[in-house]
Amino acid sequence: MYTNRAVGMAYVSPFLIGLALFLLFPFLASLGLSFTDYRLQDRWSEARFIGADNYTQMFADHTFRKSLWTTLIYVLITVPLKLVFALFIAFVLNFKLRGINFFRTAYYLPSILGGSVAIAVVWRYVYAGDGLINQALTLAGFGTVNWLGEPSTALVTIILLRTWQFGSAMVVFLAGLQGIPQDLYEAAKLDGAGPWRTFSRVTLPLLTPVVFFNFIMQSVQAFQEFNGPYVVTGGGPLKSTYLLPLMIYEEAFKYFDLGYASAISWFLFVLIGVITAIAFTSQRYWVFYAQDRERAP
Amino acid sequence: MASSVELKRVKKRFGTVEAVKAVSLSIEPGEFAVFVGPSGCGKSTLLRLIAGLEAPSEGSIHIGERDVTYVHPSKRGIAMVFQSYALYPHMSVAQNMAFGLEIRGLKREEVRAKVARAADILQLTELLDRKPRALSGGQRQRAAIGRAIVREPEVFLLDEPLSNLDAALRGQVRVELARLHARLGATMIYVTHDQVEAMTLASKIIVMNAGRVEQVGAPLELYHRPANAFVAGFLGSPRMNFLEGSVTSAHAEQVVVALASGPVLLSRNGTGLASGARVTLGVRPEDFRVLSDGPSYRNAIEGRLVLAERLGAETLVHVALDAASLATPIVIKIAGDLPAGAPGAKLRLAIDPDKCHLFDPEGTAISEAAAKLSVSA
Numbered sequence: 240m241y242t243n244r245a246v247g248m249a250y251v252s253p254f255l256i257g258l259a260l261f262l263l264f265p266f267l268a269s270l271g272l273s274f275t276d277y278r279l280q281d282r283w284s285e286a287r288f289i290g291a292d293n294y295t296q297m298f299a300d301h302t303f304r305k306s307l308w309t310t311l312i313y314v315l316i317t318v319p320l321k322l323v324f325a326l327f328i329a330f331v332l333n334f335k336l337r338g339i340n341f342f343r344t345a346y347y348l349p350s351i352l353g354g355s356v357a358i359a360v361v362w363r364y365v366y367a368g369d370g371l372i373n374q375a376l377t378l379a380g381f382g383t384v385n386w387l388g389e390p391s392t393a394l395v396t397i398i399l400l401r402t403w404q405f406g407s408a409m410v411v412f413l414a415g416l417q418g419i420p421q422d423l424y425e426a427a428k429l430d431g432a433g434p435w436r437t438f439s440r441v442t443l444p445l446l447t448p449v450v451f452f453n454f455i456m457q458s459v460q461a462f463q464e465f466n467g468p469y470v471v472t473g474g475g476p477l478k479s480t481y482l483l484p485l486m487i488y489e490e491a492f493k494y495f496d497l498g499y500a501s502a503i504s505w506f507l508f509v510l511i512g513v514i515t516a517i518a519f520t521s522q523r524y525w526v527f528y529a530q531d532r533e534r535a536p
Numbered sequence: 537m538a539s540s541v542e543l544k545r546v547k548k549r550f551g552t553v554e555a556v557k558a559v560s561l562s563i564e565p566g567e568f569a570v571f572v573g574p575s576g577c578g579k580s581t582l583l584r585l586i587a588g589l590e591a592p593s594e595g596s597i598h599i600g601e602r603d604v605t606y607v608h609p610s611k612r613g614i615a616m617v618f619q620s621y622a623l624y625p626h627m628s629v630a631q632n633m634a635f636g637l638e639i640r641g642l643k644r645e646e647v648r649a650k651v652a653r654a655a656d657i658l659q660l661t662e663l664l665d666r667k668p669r670a671l672s673g674g675q676r677q678r679a680a681i682g683r684a685i686v687r688e689p690e691v692f693l694l695d696e697p698l699s700n701l702d703a704a705l706r707g708q709v710r711v712e713l714a715r716l717h718a719r720l721g722a723t724m725i726y727v728t729h730d731q732v733e734a735m736t737l738a739s740k741i742i743v744m745n746a747g748r749v750e751q752v753g754a755p756l757e758l759y760h761r762p763a764n765a766f767v768a769g770f771l772g773s774p775r776m777n778f779l780e781g782s783v784t785s786a787h788a789e790q791v792v793v794a795l796a797s798g799p800v801l802l803s804r805n806g807t808g809l810a811s812g813a814r815v816t817l818g819v820r821p822e823d824f825r826v827l828s829d830g831p832s833y834r835n836a837i838e839g840r841l842v843l844a845e846r847l848g849a850e851t852l853v854h855v856a857l858d859a860a861s862l863a864t865p866i867v868i869k870i871a872g873d874l875p876a877g878a879p880g881a882k883l884r885l886a887i888d889p890d891k892c893h894l895f896d897p898e899g900t901a902i903s904e905a906a907a908k909l910s911v912s913a
Binding site for chain 1: 587608614620622625626639
C-alpha cells in the first residue's frame, strides 16, 4: 500500500533528481573543484587541494583582468541600452493603433529567435566584411567597416546582438504600462502636463518596479552572455570580446583546467550576487511600490 | 469665480454608437447641476466632453463667455474629481495638490500657500505628507477634492465621487460637499446614478436616458411634475407605481380612470382627455393609504399582501393587485408599521386623488396645462 507521502515524492522526483543531478551537484562540485588543481582528463582521486591558489592566480592573470573589464563594459552598455530600447518600443506599442498586435508580435520575435546559435551565425554574416551592413554602407556611398576584425567595433556587434533581443524586457514593460490606470493620464492632462512631463513624472515613477525587475533579469543574463562572443567573434580580435563565460568555457574545455574554470565561475557568481544585492538595497531610493510591501503576503 | 456652462447641440459618437444625442443645456454660474440617469445613459460622457477629455462629434461647448470646444482640458478653467480619485500614487497628498500648480509655473511659496489653504478647508493638513495608499477611502476622496480646489477653477466637475464610499460615509461626505459648494460658490457639475444624491445636492437636475436629456429642473419640480414616465420612475425611492388603465370620463374638475382593479377618481382638470383613451396612472408609494375594514371608500382598490419590509419609522408594503401582478407587485409606503397580515392577506388601499400622474401610451406626462392648451388650440 502506497502512502500519500510516497506517491507525492514519486510525482516530484523527476524534478528533484534533475535538480540534484544537474544543478545542485555541479554547483557544489565546482565550489570544491575551485580549491583543487583538478584537470578534465584526471580521475577525481587525482585532484589535489591547493587552497586559494586558483583565486590568487586569477587576480594576477592578465587575461582574466582584461576579460573581467570587457565583461563589465559589455554589461554596463548592454543593459541600459536594452532597457531604454525595450521601454521605448513598449511605449510605442502601448498606443491603441490598428494592427498593434501584429507589431507587438513582430517586435517580440527576435527574442524567441535571438537566443539561438543560428541567429548568432546570421549575425556573423550580417557584420562580415562583405556582409549586409557593409553592402548597405557601400550602397550609401560610405566606406566599409571591418566590424568583426577591429577590437573597437567587435564588442559593438555583440552588444547590438544582445540589445536586439529586447523582446522579453519589452513585454514586461508593456504589461507594466498597461497596468497604469488611464485616469492618472487624464488627471495629468487636466493638470496641464505635456507628454514629456507625463512620462517622467507619472509613467516612469509608476514603472520603477518593472524597471527594477528588468534591470536585475537583464544584468544577470548579460553577465552570462556566451553565444554571442563564442559564435560571432570567438572572443577576438585581441580578446576584445572575451567575456568571462567564454573564458570559463575555454579554461575548462580547451585547456582542461577545471579547477581554475570553477574558481572563475564562482567569482562571477559572487559578482552577480553582490550587484544584485546592491540593486536590492538601492530600491528604497528609487523604486516606488503602489502597495505597501510590508503588507503584501 | 463661477462661470456658466453651455452646451449647444452636442453630439458624441463612439463608432456607430451615439452616446450623446444633440444635447443642449445651460448651467448658470454658481449652480450645483447634477446629471443623473441609469448607467450607459451618457452622463459621464457628457461630463468628459465638458472636461475636454473627449471631443464632441458635433456641437459646441461654452464656459463663461468662451467657446472651449477645442480648448485643452488644462486651459478650460475646470477641475475634475474622478470616480477612482485618480490620485498619483507615488506622490504625497501635498504633491498631488501641487502638481498642476507647479506646471503652471507658480512660485514655490505661492503653491505652498494655496495647498495649505485648501488643506485647511478640507481638514487635510495632518495628512499632507501621506501617500494615497496610507489614506482611508474618505480621506482619498477629500485629497482628490483638494487637488481640484487648489486650481481655483471656474467649474468643478465631479464624476460619481461618492460611489466608492460606504453608505455611512457617503451621507457624511454628501453634506460636506453641499457645504463646500455653499462656501466656494463655484459652479459644480456632478454626475451620479443615485437619485438621492441628485435630489439632495442639486439646485438643478438633468435627468438623462439613452444619450438624451429627459428633463431639466429643480429637484422638487421634477419630483412633483415629471415630464414623462422615465423621470417619474427614476426620481423617488421606492419608484413610482405605474398602473395601466383607460379614461372613462373626463371633466374640468375630475377624471375617472378605469383600472383592472376598479375605477379611480382623480381630482384634476380633464379637459382635452378623450373618454376611452388609454393612459398610465402613476402613483408614488407614499400616495396610497391602507384602509381599515368598514365603510366603503372612494378610490379603494383591493389587493393581496406579498411582503412587508418594516424599516421602523415606515413600512414598505408590496401588494399584488391581481394574480397576474404577483411578480411585479406595487409598492406602497406607510408611516409606522402595518397593523396585521400574513402574506396573502387581503388589503384595501386608497389612492390619493390629488396626487396622481397621468401618462399617455408613449410615456409623456399628460399635464393639465397641456390639456388646456390642446383644447384652446
